[in-house]
Amino acid sequence: MSAPHPVTVSLDTLASLAKRRGFVYPGSEIYGGLANTWDFGPLGAELKRNIKQAWWEFFIQRREDMVGLDGGILLHPRVWEASGHVAEFNDPLIDCRNCKSRFRADTFVEERLGISAEGLSVEELTRLIEEYQPACPVCGQRNWTPVRRFNLMFKTFIGPVEEQSAQVYLRPETAQAIFVNFKQVLQSSRQKIPFGIGQIGKAFRNEITPGNFIFRLLEFEQMEIEYFIRPESWEAAFEHWLAEMGQFFARIGLRAERLRLREHSPHELSHYSKRTVDYEYLFPFGWKELAGLAYRTDYDLRRHQEYSGEDLSYFDQERNERFIPHVIEPTMGVERLFLALLVDAYDEEPAVDVNGKPYTRVVLRFHPRIAPYKAAVLPLMRKPELVEKARAVAALLRNHFMIEYDETQSIGRRYRRQDEIGTPYCITIDYQTLDDDTVTIRDRDTMAQDRVAISALPHVLAERLGYGA
Template sequence: MDKLVSLAKRRGFVFQSSEVYGGLGSVWDYGPLGVELKRNIKERWWQAMVHSRDDIEGLDAAILMHPKVWEASGHVAGFTDPLVDCKVCKGRFRADKLGDARCPQKPSKVPGEHSACELTEPRLFNLMFKTFMGPMEETAAVVYLRPETAQGIYVNYLNVLNSTRQKIPFGIAQIGKAFRNEITPGNFIFRTREFEQMEMQFFVAPGNDEEWFERWRELRMSWHHALGLSPDKLRWHRHGDGELAHYAKAAYDIEYQFPFGWQEIEGIHNRTDFDLGRHQAASGKKLEYFEQATGARYLPYIVETSAGADRVTLTVLADAYREEEVEGELRVVLGLHPAIAPIKAAVMPLTKKDGLPEVAEQLYRELRRRTPAFYDDGG
């Protein structure tokens, strides 16, 4: 993993944020190549989820939302992780992820294993970033940075339905920033406090949810395969009864085998009518769907696909990383899929004689009008 992080900085994919001031922990900036790679991944997702389908509409909801949205969704009361402190080293760790953490004083040990460790009892820590809207820092002015993009879709469900010709089943897709005050971020851009989600919420009639759930499972895994990811490094993880979120009827994660182990890069969830039901009850606004053909009224069930743009970017980089030996020298190569590669063509004249540089530069200019290209006359 260290080699990949080094390459990412050296080649302009990802930089430590605020590096001239010593950096800010687990906050990253995308460089010239990184921003193009991530943008290509997002555009490929948008093409698959919106532009190539008649039954999905796009949305760009605000990051700041009415605080009642987060009260109704359960985030204010329940969006928490169990936190423990070490009284000796002053480190803070997720109580349910101690096996993934390391003791700051004894990196070979997990927190609590070292005899000098003294961990507190777990307490719940809310992951939402809180701020204030307007000049007064008072309770009435509290707002939150959204911890997910999904709620912006749910509260706009009627707006999209009424302003388009869509009928159930249909979906709403969104790409946008989300923020979580993670206790233990890490593994480069895998787990950060500021990240970008690519989410789609698909609204279906109750009783059809399981069929659509399986259909979206198949479609989403196929999308990752189409990125050129190694099939043997992708797998499904089914959430058992003890893992299922309170809102979920079923959930599967698409996992990738990173250098630091198997980890989730996308989740597919059957959320039932939980979300619309909560917002209908809290807002007093009827969110039921009226089916003209049958005269039935019902709250739609929701099948969610939720991928992290940063995690998929890291997955692509990790999967593309190669070390090759050429004439006794080791070189690093990124075997990126052409559709998402930040540069599609390179023009490099090998001599400065016979007008070749002029011809090469003209070729480069023509290429640039059609595709991202790179020019180097250094020889």
């Protein structure tokens, strides 16, 4: 259901549509807002739910070698020492000495100097800023501190006393809950290697320069898998999961021409990774990471075994061999995928209304699998007999699909509203409906209409929406 030639849309246009139509609202807006926080409205909540459901069905439900987990946000602080996050989870930070504004140094160098900063050290970033002396975008001065490392984990305290012994962290990733529960999951699920554990959950990062609408957030949801393997099979497993991720993107309707793969160079790799490949997406602000695939070796289980004293090895009965499993990690963020789907679905085309007046038709061409509403039920006019019948049809369909009922304004305006929020089908109840119990189904993308019996409507809609495919 995708348009063959998508338009280029600005981030401001998307943010405006998202707010107006109930996808995404600025956080705490009645109090003047809270920088870089966002709330997801009725349509946004549905789109997020559909993204997560599609991910769970594709990666967990359909595979016999996968199980799920819902780990806690707060973990023992030693978890983050073992994982390396206390020592390694840092971004380069720079301050303007004049106005005290703070910036992420690598992003600042790329945006202000036009120099690629991938993998540059703190010393190299400092040297570039000292050499070129860029002006502060806030106050215009050129008086900078040296670049230093800034840990991205949010800290809080357990109990009434704020002291070091009570300090804990809001998790910056969901993966560690999987690793610390590896042994219990293995015993209770009776899985054998290779197998994976997946989960969806909130993560928190004290980003220095979040932005680009919902692309980089302080609070976000991750969809992560840790797939446990024998060490010698990692290359085949890596290619398998790279292909699986690509198939998932196709399944939810992302355009292949907006996706590309980028291999991390050795100096870019995270402290736990031996190989990382990103799926990048062409956002309005350029090619940026959409999802990542990392080969974490046995780093995490080995470190947690060392720090906890718990045996986290695996015994292979067939080979009579004990070893610490290695891990392949496919990961993607819900909100970042949400933004990519918005960009991907947005389309404009010239149209003419019933009065012959030209207008620009805005359409979100979501794949039916992730569209917030699957159908809208619309009485042709706000007449009691049509409204009564339309509400009965809506009640019937709510047993099967997420739908919307709308009886306000002209039918043309209601069609346009449903186009703009990405509803695949509109079902119109007219006076013929009262005579023969049929309704009109209008296709969002082609605008073609045909009539269907109300009794067959759930089945016909399920078929057109691709349910079960």
